[in-house]
Amino acid sequence: xxxxxxxxxxxxxxxxxxxxxxxxxxxxxxxxxxxxxxxxxxxxxxxxxxxxxxxxxxxxxxxxxxxxxxxxxxxxxxxxxxxxxxxxxxxxxxxxxxxxxxxxxxxxxxxxxxxxxxxxxxxxxxxxxxxxxxxxxxxxxxxxxxxxxxxxxxxxxxxxxxxxxxxxxxxxxxxxxxxxxxxxxxxxxxxxxxxxxxxxxxxxxxxxxxxxxxxxxxxxxxxxxxxxxxxxxxxxxxxxxxxxxxxxxxxxxxxxxxxxxxxxxxxxxxxxxxxxxxxxxxxxxxxxxxxxxxxxxxxxxxxxxxxxx
Numbered sequence: 001x002x003x004x005x006x007x008x009x010x011x012x013x014x015x016x017x018x019x020x021x022x023x024x025x026x027x028x029x030x031x032x033x034x035x036x037x038x039x040x041x042x043x044x045x046x047x048x049x050x051x052x053x054x055x056x057x058x059x060x061x062x063x064x065x066x067x068x069x070x071x072x073x074x075x076x077x078x079x080x081x082x083x084x085x086x087x088x089x090x091x092x093x094x095x096x097x098x099x100x101x102x103x104x105x106x107x108x109x110x111x112x113x114x115x116x117x118x119x120x121x122x123x124x125x126x127x128x129x130x131x132x133x134x135x136x137x138x139x140x141x142x143x144x145x146x147x148x149x150x151x152x153x154x155x156x157x158x159x160x161x162x163x164x165x166x167x168x169x170x171x172x173x174x175x176x177x178x179x180x181x182x183x184x185x186x187x188x189x190x191x192x193x194x195x196x197x198x199x200x201x202x203x204x205x206x207x208x209x210x211x212x213x214x215x216x217x218x219x220x221x222x223x224x225x226x227x228x229x230x231x232x233x234x235x236x237x238x239x240x241x242x243x244x245x246x247x248x249x250x251x252x253x254x255x256x257x258x259x260x261x262x263x264x265x266x267x268x269x270x271x272x273x274x275x276x277x278x279x280x281x282x283x284x285x286x287x288x289x290x291x292x293x294x295x296x297x298x299x300x301x302x303x304x305x306x307x308x309x
Contacts (some may be wrong), residue, residue, distance in 0.1 A: 013175075020027060045157070049229070061111055061112060062112070063092060063109075063112045063114075064093070064094055064095035065095055066090045066094075066095045067095055067096055067097050069088045069090070069097045072088065072097040075097070075098050075099040075102055076096045076097055076098055077098050077099075077102040077121065077122070078098075078101070078102055080099050080101075081235065086099055086100075087099070087142055089103045089119055090103075090119070091103055091119060091120055091121040091124055092114060092118040092119055092120060092124075093109055093112075093118075093120045093121065093123075093124025093125075093127070093128065094121060094123070094124050096121065098121050102121055102122060103119045103120065103121050104122065105119075105120050105121075105125035106118060106119055107120055107125055107128045107129065107132070108132055109124070109127065109128050109131075110128075110131065110132045110133070110135040110136055111131055111135055119192060121212060123250060123253075126246070127246055127247070127250060130242055130243055130246050131243055131246075132199070133239065134239045134240060134242075134243045137236075137239075138235065138236035138239045138240065139163075139165075139236075139240075141232060141233070141236050142162065142163035142170075142236050142237070142240065143162060143163055143164075144162065144234075145160055145161055145162025145163075145166060146161060146162070146223070146224070146225075146229060147159075147160060147175060147225055148160075148161050148172070148211075148222040148223055148224055149222070149223040149225075150172070150220075150221065150222055150223070151221065156223070157174055158174070158175045158176075159172040159173060159174055159175055159222070160172060160173055160175045160182055161222055163191075163240070164188075167171075167188070168190065168191050168192065169188040169190050169191060170188065170189045170191065170194075170213070170237075171186050171187065171188045172186075172187055172189075172222075173185070173186045173187070186291055189213060189215060189220060190215075191240060191241075191244060192244070193213065193215045193216065194215055194237070194241060195214050195215065195216065196213075196214040196241075197211065197212065197213055197214065197234055197237040197238050197241065198211075198212050198214070198234070199211060199212070199230065200212055200221065205282055208227070209223045209224045209225070209226070209227060209230050210222070210223050210224075210230070211223075211224060211230055211233055211234055211237075213237070214242065216243075230254070
């Protein structure tokens with residue numbers, strides 16, 4: 001009867017039967033998997049205070065997803081418990097759940113394209129005041145770029161300076177005045193590395209149009225075309241630095257709070273383990289004492305103590 005089956009059917013049947021008797025598959029951690037997990041772990045490691053984030057002034061972002069309020073029993077800021085009178089409210093800036101008192105501020109959030117006032121927590125309200133001014137007043141100026149003069153090897157050259165939001169950098173390139181075209185290498189200054197922006201001292205700059213970007217021990221000097229543009233660019237870059245510093249301060253505060261929560265959990269677990277060890281020691285001592293009592297009773301009952309003596 002087996003000979004009447006087609007060869008393809010027999011092959012499939014044998015493969016099915018052999019598959020049933022194969023040993024279970026065990027997952028092997030390949031090098032690629034290990035590297036991926038290491039990178040994932042590194043992303044969650046709390047960075048030091050000097051580790052600055054990149055692209056912090058990103059394009060219009062999507063609003064954060066709301067935390068499911070059915071699992072939240074108390075305000076995430078003041079820890080007051082919710083009840084029939086204490087209602088839950090979501091902050092439109094971070095998506096967390098707070099009480100009415102902790103979300104009493106209403107303001108626009110331009111980076112999320114909320115052009116009408118929305119409910120915000122205290123932290124997000126403070127950030128919105130700083131970010132809204134930057135996104136509406138100064139960011140378009142920086143992204144449009146402008147013409148400056150910069151000291152070259154032998155003489156000053158015209159450069160086009162602009163802020164590239166996707167890369168979080170200020171980049172400049174030599175500009176040919178006759179053709180109005182950029183040429184040569186593109187040079188960049190990371191926003192994260194800028195520590196200060198200021199105007200050139202009048203005694204050092206005859207034109208009094210200089211803008212200095214301080215990057216560590218280095219200073220990059222750009223001469224604006226007019227005094228008005230110099231003032232606008234100094235204010236715009238200073239605003240960008242304020243936004244960056246505010247974001248970093250908020251991130252450090254969140255990391256500090258998260259670290260404190262993790263430390264509290266560690267302390268709780270440590271306390272539970274210590275209590276468990278103490279109970280185990282007491283239980284072991286009681287058990288040894290009961291055994292000693294039983295052995296003594298057996299010696300007395302069978303006169304083992306007299307025989308042993």
